[in-house]
Amino acid sequence: MTQAEHEWVELIALDELPTDGTGRALELAGEQLAVFLHEGEVRVLGGVCPHQGALLGDGVISRGEVTCPFHGWHFDLTTGASGDGLEECVPVHEARVSDSGVVEVLAPPKSA
Numbered sequence: 001m002t003q004a005e006h007e008w009v010e011l012i013a014l015d016e017l018p019t020d021g022t023g024r025a026l027e028l029a030g031e032q033l034a035v036f037l038h039e040g041e042v043r044v045l046g047g048v049c050p051h052q053g054a055l056l057g058d059g060v061i062s063r064g065e066v067t068c069p070f071h072g073w074h075f076d077l078t079t080g081a082s083g084d085g086l087e088e089c090v091p092v093h094e095a096r097v098s099d100s101g102v103v104e105v106l107a108p109p110k111s112a
């Protein structure tokens, strides 16, 4: 039996994140992520909109939600839940900023 472990993975320098309400679409190990700096905190969501696959990192933040750039669905930056009352949501990834100013995300455990 293999013990699965989480690990922190470097994503992007904190000072490379936009501060104008836009985000960054990044890929980590084949998974799209949407990364935002909102009210001084880093938020990392699954980067693909469950509607028709737009990159949420290309969206814009308003009132704690990201607005999908294609058709305007909204997702909460903290919970990933739909702000439109829909069942669809996006995953939220735990993130932190290292002492050297690099955004790190807690990667899912590798399956054995």
Ligand code: FES
Pocket: 049, 050, 051, 052, 053, 054, 068, 069, 070, 071, 072, 073
């Ligand atoms: S692809 Fe995101 S709302 Fe349509």
